[in-house]
Amino acid sequence: MLNPTAAILIIGDEILSGRTRDSNMHYLSCELTKIGIDLQEARFIPDNAVKIIDDVRCLSSKYDYVFTSGGIGPTHDDITADCIAAAFETKISIREDAFKLLENYYSEQNIDFNSARQRMARIPKGAKLIDNPISVAPGFHLHNVFVMAGVPNIFQSMVQSILPLILNGKPVLSKSVRIPRGEGEIAVELRKIASEHKSVSIGSYPYNNKGNFGTNIVVRGINNEELDRVAEKLKSKLL
Amino acid sequence: MLNPTAAILIIGDEILSGRTRDSNMHYLSCELTKIGIDLQEARFIPDNAVKIIDDVRCLSSKYDYVFTSGGIGPTHDDITADCIAAAFETKISIREDAFKLLENYYSEQNIDFNSARQRMARIPKGAKLIDNPISVAPGFHLHNVFVMAGVPNIFQSMVQSILPLILNGKPVLSKSVRIPRGEGEIAVELRKIASEHKSVSIGSYPYNNKGNFGTNIVVRGINNEELDRVAEKLKSKLL
Numbered sequence: 359m360l361n362p363t364a365a366i367l368i369i370g371d372e373i374l375s376g377r378t379r380d381s382n383m384h385y386l387s388c389e390l391t392k393i394g395i396d397l398q399e400a401r402f403i404p405d406n407a408v409k410i411i412d413d414v415r416c417l418s419s420k421y422d423y424v425f426t427s428g429g430i431g432p433t434h435d436d437i438t439a440d441c442i443a444a445a446f447e448t449k450i451s452i453r454e455d456a457f458k459l460l461e462n463y464y465s466e467q468n469i470d471f472n473s474a475r476q477r478m479a480r481i482p483k484g485a486k487l488i489d490n491p492i493s494v495a496p497g498f499h500l501h502n503v504f505v506m507a508g509v510p511n512i513f514q515s516m517v518q519s520i521l522p523l524i525l526n527g528k529p530v531l532s533k534s535v536r537i538p539r540g541e542g543e544i545a546v547e548l549r550k551i552a553s554e555h556k557s558v559s560i561g562s563y564p565y566n567n568k569g570n571f572g573t574n575i576v577v578r579g580i581n582n583e584e585l586d587r588v589a590e591k592l593k594s595k596l597l
Numbered sequence: 598m599l600n601p602t603a604a605i606l607i608i609g610d611e612i613l614s615g616r617t618r619d620s621n622m623h624y625l626s627c628e629l630t631k632i633g634i635d636l637q638e639a640r641f642i643p644d645n646a647v648k649i650i651d652d653v654r655c656l657s658s659k660y661d662y663v664f665t666s667g668g669i670g671p672t673h674d675d676i677t678a679d680c681i682a683a684a685f686e687t688k689i690s691i692r693e694d695a696f697k698l699l700e701n702y703y704s705e706q707n708i709d710f711n712s713a714r715q716r717m718a719r720i721p722k723g724a725k726l727i728d729n730p731i732s733v734a735p736g737f738h739l740h741n742v743f744v745m746a747g748v749p750n751i752f753q754s755m756v757q758s759i760l761p762l763i764l765n766g767k768p769v770l771s772k773s774v775r776i777p778r779g780e781g782e783i784a785v786e787l788r789k790i791a792s793e794h795k796s797v798s799i800g801s802y803p804y805n806n807k808g809n810f811g812t813n814i815v816v817r818g819i820n821n822e823e824l825d826r827v828a829e830k831l832k833s834k835l836l
Contacts, residue, residue: 372815376629378802390615399642402622402640432780433780474788475781478781509803541670541713543711560673
């Protein structure tokens with residue numbers, strides 16, 4: 359059986375303008391690889407309603423899981439929750455359980471629970487909340503889409519709370535073989551080996567260590583013994 | 598007149614698996630912002646021919662410029678050039694000028710110019726070459742798509758050589774205003790200011806500096822005087 363597939367949708371003007379360097383994609387890609395979810399695509403788009411709605415529909419229909427990051431805070435540029443509701447043609451309104459969580463949190467700190475903060479309790483109908491142990495305002499999941507905050511430490515804590523809800527695949531294992539020869543020198547033989555072992559993926563990554571060219575070959579698959587066999591073959595043919 | 602638009606397509610299994618953290622998107626987004634190109638989307642996809650062809654067609658029709666990174670080396674997983682040719686229904690074959698560049702380069706170093714290395718001279722018909730001052734194997738551009746190497750220092754040098762070929766927009770300027778108050782506290786007033794100044798984009802980015810919550814507000818636009826006016830208004834209303 360094939361592993362479940364996934365896509366990430368990172369929402370926010372600040373990453374496309376270069377102001378902020380994303381870290382959420384890298385974090386999530388590592389977590390998904392560990393549990394055998396096959397991340398097949400990542401998209402970065404601005405805070406633009408048409409794009410968010412189109413991409414949520416497109417990715418949700420193509421992949422088993424979609425994870426979004428960004429746009430669920432209290433300000434005017436936080437439009438993700440409304441767009442998710444629109445993408446699935448469902449209503450969105452203040453939800454009592456989310457409202458109470460936020461009301462308690464701000465009341466304990468003597469902070470005014472004003473209309474902007476109340477907006478963070480607006481959740482599309484039918485969604486389940488995702489815990490936010492850091493600043494309380496919840497994420498949510500609806501159908502196969504998990505909607506999370508963009509602030510990295512909040513995103514990470516939300517990811518940790520949803521991972522147990524996801525149907526895991528077989529963890530994808532990898533072996534690296536370092537060959538102190540340029541890619542171009544080993545490419546013919548490497549192509550042959552790759553064609554003989556189609557159940558693993560073989561990636562080739564050149565390195566240049568102070569003028570010494572070489573190639574890291576990464577073999578990925580779910581069967582550890584096969585990875586060992588391929589790694590041994592790579593060493594015997596290429597080293 | 599609106600600024601030209603662009604998308605980036607980053608090709609390679611290694612980034613989606615978390616093995617490598619991308620730096621090319623961040624580099625290019627900063628360079629494009631400087632010269633007034635509006636980067637509206639970035640996609641990361643694996644070394645998969647169907648996806649590369651689909652996305653090149655889709656992005657090329659939606660945006661003024663498309664920049665790709667990855668998949669133009671000598672190994673079996675380097676399929677980008679063939680996919681670009683397929684996307685535009687054009688032929689691909691060894692091109693003489695690219696072949697000679699590579700032949701000279703390897704001959705000078707007494708390195709065998711074997712069939713794998715010769716593959717790097719395969720260029721879609723009608724494309725123009727993009728210089729590679731580091732390891733010679735060229736990128737190319739065809740229609741509105743610029744095809745570049747994934748290795749960061751080569752990618753960066755290729756970007757520098759193509760920037761003069763691109764129709765610049767008006768550089769997008771930005772002003773940041775740091776407000777030592779939480780997003781939720783200023784969101785109502787901020788929404789009002791944003792609605793009064795639709796020709797600039799106003800982004801709101803929370804920070805948490807050792808437990809002190811605050812908000813960086815970034816105003817972006819092409820008219821410096823207007824940015825100053827909006828920044829002054831933000832300070833007078835929110836500080």
